[in-house]
Amino acid sequence: MSTPRKLRVATVSLAGCFGCHMSLLDIDEHVFALLDKVELDRSPLTDLKTCGPCDIGLVEGGVCNSENVHVLREFRAQCKTLVAMGACAINGGLPAQRNHLDVGQCLSAVFQSRPGMDTAEVPDDPELPLPLDKVHPIHEVVRVDYFLPGCPPSGEAIWQFISDLLAGRTPRVSYPLLHFD
Amino acid sequence: MSQPTFLLDGQSVPFDDGQMILEAARAAGRYIPHLCWHPDFPPHGSCKLCVVKVAGRHVSACATPARAGAEVESDTPEINTERRTLLQMLFVEGNHFCPACEKSGDCQLQAMAYDLEMTTPRFRHFFPDRPVDASHPEVLLDFNRCIYCELCVRASREQDGKAVFALTGRGINKKLAVNAESGRLADTDFAANDKAAHICPVGVILKKRVGFAVPIGERTYDRAPLHEVALPKLEGDT
Numbered sequence A: 001m002s003t004p005r006k007l008r009v010a011t012v013s014l015a016g017c018f019g020c021h022m023s024l025l026d027i028d029e030h031v032f033a034l035l036d037k038v039e040l041d042r043s044p045l046t047d048l049k050t051c052g053p054c055d056i057g058l059v060e061g062g063v064c065n066s067e068n069v070h071v072l073r074e075f076r077a078q079c080k081t082l083v084a085m086g087a088c089a090i091n092g093g094l095p096a097q098r099n100h101l102d103v104g105q106c107l108s109a110v111f112q113s114r115p116g117m118d119t120a121e122v123p124d125d126p127e128l129p130l131p132l133d134k135v136h137p138i139h140e141v142v143r144v145d146y147f148l149p150g151c152p153p154s155g156e157a158i159w160q161f162i163s164d165l166l167a168g169r170t171p172r173v174s175y176p177l178l179h180f181d
Numbered sequence B: 001m002s003q004p005t006f007l008l009d010g011q012s013v014p015f016d017d018g019q020m021i022l023e024a025a026r027a028a029g030r031y032i033p034h035l036c037w038h039p040d041f042p043p044h045g046s047c048k049l050c051v052v053k054v055a056g057r058h059v060s061a062c063a064t065p066a067r068a069g070a071e072v073e074s075d076t077p078e079i080n081t082e083r084r085t086l087l088q089m090l091f092v093e094g095n096h097f098c099p100a101c102e103k104s105g106d107c108q109l110q111a112m113a114y115d116l117e118m119t120t121p122r123f124r125h126f127f128p129d130r131p132v133d134a135s136h137p138e139v140l141l142d143f144n145r146c147i148y149c150e151l152c153v154r155a156s157r158e159q160d161g162k163a164v165f166a167l168t169g170r171g172i173n174k175k176l177a178v179n180a181e182s183g184r185l186a187d188t189d190f191a192a193n194d195k196a197a198h199i200c201p202v203g204v205i206l207k208k209r210v211g212f213a214v215p216i217g218e219r220t221y222d223r224a225p226l227h228e229v230a231l232p233k234l235e236g237d238t
């Protein structure tokens, strides 16, 4: 019998802190079992900059700027199954705590009105993606197939979730692995 | 004469005349979810998390009297989906950033979301602007998490005899207000040992300086799920 095709998996951190990716690495020795079954496409772990056709996309972080929107749309277009991984992808998380403030005022507070920076300009290099006025959970921008809560989800929760997905089961993270914090 | 009974998810539950479905179920050790109901107060009927199906109608179990022979559906996919939707609406209507909330792990809203396996808020977030009130020396009010269950309003009025809190506005403009000319908690006779200071099911009314005295991971709903914790202790339980 031929060995089953490896599943292609892409991962990305949008407006996140890479905590979910750290937690993904926290699955310890399961990493070997995982790498037996999957091949990584675009991911901070491969440093590939574009995403090819994939079976699974894991998205950490919400959408806070124009580049996040493009990357998220690329993931949706390329990944058969798209997963919102962690609090920020699911509800905006920490970055969304700026949502009740005006983004212009946030920028000038950070770059212009801090002691010692009062003559600085808000950076406007054309390479910098423009911030959105609000930070959005990813399901407000694209269709999302599954949600894996946690800030970050524990390695154990991630492993259980991915194992379900790889085995073709509907992934389920229930008590006591289900956490919003 | 033997006690009348109704069927809750196919199992017989005895009740006393005038008892509500939720109360009778609890007395029989059966859990029906609830947020705005509290054993020390009359039913309020605002959160609708206690929804059950009786004779094809969706009713609030906390405010519907039990009837002999009634067939009540509670723990079914249909009813739990409805409850999950209600939870999702509560989450997007406020600002619930659990990782930074002192109540995380002790919060009934969060614990119910775990119980019902709510993994996504699903709807569009409102991200409302609700400034906190840190004026009181001992207690902080973080309105971002208020679910308008009115338990603090009722506790302050009926048990503390103070009427420190009130709900104002209607529908989506509803707001929890503090009864003081200034609107600040510090300018009321509120005290940290009031009943109202300890009744909030979520993380609005918080005692200062003890927020993380019990570490995350060792809190109420880390140890047991809500559907166990919420039941009254039976005789012989420790």
Ligand code: SF4
Residues within 6 Å of the ligand: A180, B095, B096, B097, B098, B101, B102, B103, B104, B105, B107, B108, B109, B110, B145, B202, B203, B204
């Ligand atoms: S009140 Fe409960 S649900 Fe809301 S942020 Fe705090 S822990 Fe989370």
Ligand code: SF4
Residues within 6 Å of the ligand: B145, B146, B147, B148, B149, B150, B151, B152, B153, B176, B199, B200, B201, B202, B204, B205
């Ligand atoms: S502050 Fe707490 S107890 Fe008072 S209405 Fe809001 S959620 Fe209910």
Ligand code: FES
Residues within 6 Å of the ligand: B033, B034, B035, B036, B037, B044, B045, B046, B047, B048, B049, B050, B051, B060, B061, B062, B063
């Ligand atoms: S518990 Fe019945 S409506 Fe809230």
